[in-house]
Amino acid sequence: MTSETRLELEIEPLDLDLTLGCGQTFRWIRSEDSSWSGPLGASHVRLRKTGRVLEVRTQAAEGIANAVRTYLRANDDISAIQRTLRRDQELSRGIRGFRGLRIVKLDEWECLISYVLATYANIPRIAKMIDALAREYGKKIDGTTYAFPAHRSLASASEHELGRCGLGYRARYVRQICEAVDEDRIEELKRLGYRDLREELIALPGVGDKVADCVSLFGFGRLEAFPIDVWIERAMKRIYGQSGSYARLREFASARFGPYAGYAQEYLYHNERMRAKGRACAFSHERQE
DNA sequence: GCCCAGGAGTGTG
DNA sequence: CACACTCATGGG
Numbered sequence: 001m002t003s004e005t006r007l008e009l010e011i012e013p014l015d016l017d018l019t020l021g022c023g024q025t026f027r028w029i030r031s032e033d034s035s036w037s038g039p040l041g042a043s044h045v046r047l048r049k050t051g052r053v054l055e056v057r058t059q060a061a062e063g064i065a066n067a068v069r070t071y072l073r074a075n076d077d078i079s080a081i082q083r084t085l086r087r088d089q090e091l092s093r094g095i096r097g098f099r100g101l102r103i104v105k106l107d108e109w110e111c112l113i114s115y116v117l118a119t120y121a122n123i124p125r126i127a128k129m130i131d132a133l134a135r136e137y138g139k140k141i142d143g144t145t146y147a148f149p150a151h152r153s154l155a156s157a158s159e160h161e162l163g164r165c166g167l168g169y170r171a172r173y174v175r176q177i178c179e180a181v182d183e184d185r186i187e188e189l190k191r192l193g194y195r196d197l198r199e200e201l202i203a204l205p206g207v208g209d210k211v212a213d214c215v216s217l218f219g220f221g222r223l224e225a226f227p228i229d230v231w232i233e234r235a236m237k238r239i240y241g242q243s244g245s246y247a248r249l250r251e252f253a254s255a256r257f258g259p260y261a262g263y264a265q266e267y268l269y270h271n272e273r274m275r276a277k278g279r280a281c282a283f284s285h286e287r288q289e
Numbered sequence: 290g291c292c293c294a295g296g297a298g299t300g301t302g
Numbered sequence: 303c304a305c306a307c308t309c310a311t312g313g314g
Contacts, residue, residue: 023295119296125312126295168310173297208297229295245303269295 007065009054011074015100016049019072023269024104024218026114026127027134027148039134041067041107044145059142073105073221081260088256090239091264098267104218108186110148111219116173116206118214125166132165151186154178173206180204194222209246217262226253226261231276235268 020028020036028038035048035055043060045068058064069075078099086092106114113133118126130148137149137157154162155178163171181204189197194216201212213227228236228249236242242252257264 115295116297118294120294120309121296121311122294122313124314128312163310166311168312169297169308170310206297210296214295227295230293231295273295 003059005056005058005060005064007056009056009065009068009074010052011054011069011072011102012052013078013099014049014054014072014102016047018098018101018270019104020047023123023273024266025106026118026123026130039141039145039147040064040071042139042141042147043067044141071105072102076102076223078102081263084260085257085264085267088264091257091267094271095267098270101266101270103223103262103266105221106218107148108190108215108219109151109181109183112177112181112201112204112207112215113148113154113174115211115214115218116177117167117170119170119206119208119211129166129170133162133167136165151178151182155182170206176205177207190220194224197222198225209250213250217265223262224254224259226250226257226265228253228265229269231269231272232265235272238272239268 016036017030017034020038021030025038028036030036033048035046037044037046039045040058043058043064045064046057047068048055048057054068056064056068082095082099085095114126114130117129121129133154134146134148137153138146139150139153140146154174157175157178159171159175162174165171167174189200192200197220198212198216201207201215202209207215210227210229213225216222216225217227226232228246233243233249236249236252240252240256242249253261253264
């Protein structure tokens with residue numbers, strides 16, 4: 001007896017394939033008609049972009065328009081961000097093709113757990129672990145979709161039970177984080193500046209430099225965060241000739257990209273991955289050896 | 290079978 | 303500070 005809601009939004013620029021396709025978030029599924037479906041908060045939505053129109057279909061809920069706009073960071077001024085980043089000589093030639101790549105705003109708790117799971121696992125497996133957790137501990141949204149588990153629900157599970165979702169050694173970290181962080185703690189963290197937030201996140205078991213920056217960026221929306229994984233490390237060396245410790249690379253990125261380092265990171269990340277797949281890539285010049 | 294994965298923790302030089 | 307080793311397991 002639930003009726004489907006259909007609405008149209010305009011969020012520009014926006015490329016769903018680039019934004020939801022790989023890396024930032026792990027729960028969206030692309031259909032053959034190039035629509036994307038996935039859980040958004042407590043609802044299940046289907047997104048499709050035709051021209052400038054973003055079509056949203058969902059079974060649920062008031063406020064879905066705002067939820068989508070928040071999730072896709074509709075208020076980010078991509079043109080202004082790209083104008084700023086284009087001052088970087090190396091970045092300037094390629095980023096126009098990434099205009100539709102937006103940073104997403106994930107739920108803080110979901111993001112924290114997801115990126116702890118993401119350590120030393122590839123993307124298909126990360127998606128599988130999260131899906132298993134949602135199926136086991138998340139609230140059922142509709143026939144096949146489960147919401148990401150709330151803190152209360154995950155906290156009720158033992159390490160062994162969590163391990164049955166295929167988490168491997170990560171089960172212990174999830175268990176420990178459940179003990180160290182609850183909803184109130186998340187609210188406190190929201191009020192911190194990036195540096196303090198980062199410090200508090202790193203203090204958590206299973207959270208190091210990279211995960212702390214991913215959670216700062218995708219969960220807490222701190223656009224100055226610059227997560228450095230193996231792909232970014234390669235890009236920094238290949239394009240800028242930079243290598244060394246995490247702190248050193250982070251300082252380089254911060255000085256170079258400033259308050260929008262997070263967007264620069266996404267552009268570099270996607271470019272490097274496309275390059276590895278042998279596709280046309282934006283910033284192609286070599287600088288190694 | 291092999292190699293690698295959006296790393297982190299721990300120990301050592 | 304830098305490096306080396308381990309962690310548990312699944313995808314490609």
